[in-house]
Amino acid sequence: MHGMHRRDVLKLAGAAGVAATGPWWRVGRSQAQRAKKLVFWHLPNFTPLADQLQKEQVYEFAAKHAGLKESEVEYAVVAGEQANAKLAASIEAGNPPDVIRLYESNVQFYGAQGHLIDLTDQVNKMRREPKGIFESSMAAVLYKGRALGVPLAVNPWPVHARLDLLEQAKVEYPKTWDEFIEVSKKIQSPPRLFAFGMCLGLVEDTTDNVMNLLWCYGGKMVESDNKTVVMNSAANVAGVKTIEAMFKTHKIIPQGAISWDNSGNNKAYQSRQAAFVMNPSSIYAYLDSNDKDLQKKTGLFPVPAGPKGTVNQIDTWSYGAFKKNPYPDIAKGLIEYFMQPANYDRIIQSTGGRWVPVYKRLFDSPFWREKPEFKHFINMAETGVPVSYAGSPTAAAGEVLNTHVIPKMIQRVLVDNWEAAKALEECDKRINEIYARHNKA
Amino acid sequence: MPRTRSGSRRLLKWIGNVLLVLLLVWTLVPFYWMIVTSLKPDREIYGFEATLYPHQPTLAGYARVFTTTPFLKYVRNSAIIAGANTLASLLFGCLGAYALARLRFPGRALIARGLVVSYLVPPALLFIPLFAVLSVLRLIDTHQGLILTYFSFSVPFSTWLLMGYFHSVPLELEEAALVDGCGRLGTLFRIILPMSLPALAVVAFFAFTQSWNEFLYANVFVNSVEVRTITTGLTLFIVEDVFFWGPMMGAAFLSALPPLVVYLIFQRWVVKGLTLGAVKG
Numbered sequence: 001m002h003g004m005h006r007r008d009v010l011k012l013a014g015a016a017g018v019a020a021t022g023p024w025w026r027v028g029r030s031q032a033q034r035a036k037k038l039v040f041w042h043l044p045n046f047t048p049l050a051d052q053l054q055k056e057q058v059y060e061f062a063a064k065h066a067g068l069k070e071s072e073v074e075y076a077v078v079a080g081e082q083a084n085a086k087l088a089a090s091i092e093a094g095n096p097p098d099v100i101r102l103y104e105s106n107v108q109f110y111g112a113q114g115h116l117i118d119l120t121d122q123v124n125k126m127r128r129e130p131k132g133i134f135e136s137s138m139a140a141v142l143y144k145g146r147a148l149g150v151p152l153a154v155n156p157w158p159v160h161a162r163l164d165l166l167e168q169a170k171v172e173y174p175k176t177w178d179e180f181i182e183v184s185k186k187i188q189s190p191p192r193l194f195a196f197g198m199c200l201g202l203v204e205d206t207t208d209n210v211m212n213l214l215w216c217y218g219g220k221m222v223e224s225d226n227k228t229v230v231m232n233s234a235a236n237v238a239g240v241k242t243i244e245a246m247f248k249t250h251k252i253i254p255q256g257a258i259s260w261d262n263s264g265n266n267k268a269y270q271s272r273q274a275a276f277v278m279n280p281s282s283i284y285a286y287l288d289s290n291d292k293d294l295q296k297k298t299g300l301f302p303v304p305a306g307p308k309g310t311v312n313q314i315d316t317w318s319y320g321a322f323k324k325n326p327y328p329d330i331a332k333g334l335i336e337y338f339m340q341p342a343n344y345d346r347i348i349q350s351t352g353g354r355w356v357p358v359y360k361r362l363f364d365s366p367f368w369r370e371k372p373e374f375k376h377f378i379n380m381a382e383t384g385v386p387v388s389y390a391g392s393p394t395a396a397a398g399e400v401l402n403t404h405v406i407p408k409m410i411q412r413v414l415v416d417n418w419e420a421a422k423a424l425e426e427c428d429k430r431i432n433e434i435y436a437r438h439n440k441a
Numbered sequence: 442m443p444r445t446r447s448g449s450r451r452l453l454k455w456i457g458n459v460l461l462v463l464l465l466v467w468t469l470v471p472f473y474w475m476i477v478t479s480l481k482p483d484r485e486i487y488g489f490e491a492t493l494y495p496h497q498p499t500l501a502g503y504a505r506v507f508t509t510t511p512f513l514k515y516v517r518n519s520a521i522i523a524g525a526n527t528l529a530s531l532l533f534g535c536l537g538a539y540a541l542a543r544l545r546f547p548g549r550a551l552i553a554r555g556l557v558v559s560y561l562v563p564p565a566l567l568f569i570p571l572f573a574v575l576s577v578l579r580l581i582d583t584h585q586g587l588i589l590t591y592f593s594f595s596v597p598f599s600t601w602l603l604m605g606y607f608h609s610v611p612l613e614l615e616e617a618a619l620v621d622g623c624g625r626l627g628t629l630f631r632i633i634l635p636m637s638l639p640a641l642a643v644v645a646f647f648a649f650t651q652s653w654n655e656f657l658y659a660n661v662f663v664n665s666v667e668v669r670t671i672t673t674g675l676t677l678f679i680v681e682d683v684f685f686w687g688p689m690m691g692a693a694f695l696s697a698l699p700p701l702v703v704y705l706i707f708q709r710w711v712v713k714g715l716t717l718g719a720v721k722g
Contacts, residue, residue, distance in 0.1 A: 035579075041664070044677060044680050045680075046680060046681070046683075048509060074582075074665070075665075076582075076664030076665055077664075077666070077677065078664070079660075079673070079676035079677050079679065080679070080680065080681060081676055081679055082660045082673070082676055085568075085657075085660065085661060086660060086661050089568055089569045089572040089661045090572065090661075092569045092572070092573070093569065093572040093573040093576045094573070094576070095572070095576045095581065192489050205682070262682045263682045263683065266682050266683055267487060267684075270483075270487045271487035271488055271489060272487075273489055279682070280681075280682075282680075282681050282682055282683050283683075286683045290483050291483065291484065
């Protein structure tokens with residue numbers, strides 16, 4: 001610090017401060033000055049064909065309906081796993097994409113922060129199509145009565161079941177969870193083959209799998225007011241005890257399932273080490289292109305019933321459009337173009353069953369009618385509920401999902417040997433904190 | 442007690458050798474696993490028994506890498522960005538390190554300490570501010586934007602490392618050159634740098650591998666295929682909850698080759714540089 005005085009240091013610090021913060025003053029202008037008039041971030045679909053079709057539709061719309069040159073369109077492929085970090089940075093910098101596919105809790109999260117364009121008109125137009133759309137998908141996009149996203153696809157969570165093993169054991173697909181346990185014991189041959197590839201690791205799929213079973217026992221996480229948390233209930237205790245029995249007593253779930261990531265159940269089924277898994281049809285679509293033999297042996301079924309019947313999970317992906325966009329009409333136009341039933345149907349069918357259409361009438365096509373494995377999908381799409389049931393997929397529900405509160409609860413029971421009631425009490429408290437904080441905000 | 446001492450030495454040598462073998466296994470097994478996985482068909486990858494070598498070797502994974510992805514474009518982009526960053530790190534690192542090591546000016550000590558501090562700031566804290574800066578400069582989704590970003594961590598590191606090494610070069614040599622009429626830059630390029638080749642090799646190697654392997658900034662700042670690097674291209678082999686292991690491992694293996702080649706070229710100097718320059722200053 002030779003020859004430097006306090007004043008010099010202060011001057012230097014001031015200059016550094018201006019240099020560091022300077023760009024922020026201009027961030028707002030950077031969006032308006034951009035060269036591209038349409039920026040679409042594409043999260044890969046399940047098949048290359050679907051990706052290709054979607055890309056073609058973006059450029060078709062841009063050229064024919066928006067009068068844009070190719071150089072005025074940015075079509076970016078963003079890996080799904082990394083999309084959240086990228087999106088967060090771009091929003092913070094005032095430079096988000098115009099249109100992107102969003103998961104249900106993200107619609108609520110960004111919607112609550114005021115980032116998303118109101119797309120109610122576009123959704124109403126879809127509702128006016130013959131037979132309309134599956135209203136179950138609306139929970140994902142409605143925020144304070146307005147649609148802040150356009151439901152793109154319903155995503156049922158069927159049980160993928162090995163038909164060949166059922167046939168060998170001369171048993172039918174089980175109708176109830178009690179039957180499920182008995183059938184499982186008959187068809188499994190551990191350690192090579194476990195019956196139930198239930199995800200129990202500290203990941204999102206565990207919340208999905210656990211809650212789906214608890215619903216069948218009458219349990220739920222939160223009431224429909226999105227305020228009253230009801231995790232600590234007798235119904236949930238009964239459901240958790242069933243999972244505990246399947247894991248510890250009947251041993252139909254592999255012990256390693258407690259350390260699985262979201263792909264654990266996929267891998268177990270794809271490697272023929274599990275006879276049943278509850279998962280979106282990404283497994284089925286994978287088999288379609290990589291293991292036709294196993295695909296032929298696979299059936300897609302509703303979950304077995306508990307004391308309160310069968311409840312099936314769906315999640316909903318949507319298109320969202322960001323407000324920080326000097327050309328909002330082009331963004332809305334692109335979404336409408338995607339959702340024109342003819343355009344839309346081509347993409348949905350090209351995903352090989354991965355996406356289920358939101359338009360009811362598209363189920364009339366031979367693609368959905370002729371394959372027996374899809375016969376339950378229409379009912380699942382009609383009656384399915386989100387993981388936040390009986391609440392909506394709000395930002396609070398998204399935090400519960402992302403912070404693995406429910407997986408921690410089930411691991412308290414399976415790993416730490418806590419009583420179900422005690423684990424649920426702790427879980428209830430944690431979820432209450434999350435909901436209270438979000439509702440206060 | 443010479444026998445006992447010799448026995449102890451032998452025992453220590455044995456323990457050392459065993460540890461080295463364990464470390465070697467620890468380091469090489471992931472590479473081996475990556476290579477054999479890239480050569481297995483899906484059914485074998487997902488099979489109940491993990492196979493130590495591919496029972497039905499296939500190049501389908503590699504075929505998929507080259508037919509379904511613009512892998513060579515990713516390689517090109519990574520090479521452009523890592524190459525440019527390496528050259529810039531060498532140039533600015535040398536100039537900065539020489540100035541800090543040899544010249545006397547106000548704030549020198551502060552800048553020298555700032556180099557270390559700036560290198561220690563976690564990238565996760567910087568990606569949003571940097572995104573804002575690049576947006577304003579219209580450098581999002583450009584090679585230049587990513588190169589400029591990588592400067593922010595490779596130049597401080599290079600400068601800091603070279604500074605330590607330059608201190609080890611005898612001052613008398615420089616003074617002799619200056620007396621003989623050589624200017625500052627002449628002294629740097631004719632006297633200091635030829636004596637610092639090991640340190641330059643370390644800088645080049647680190648700058649190259651850091652840029653080549655970097656993921657977070659490349660993921661956030663790049664959108665298009667024309668600029669996408671290998672690390673972010675690899676993630677496209679994960680679609681939702683399904684991993685396409687064969688092609689992903691094939692691409693990962695191929696992407697590990699260039700840094701390996703660079704390392705083999707500079708190995709002799711790198712080792713020397715690490716044992717000399719890095720501990721001085």
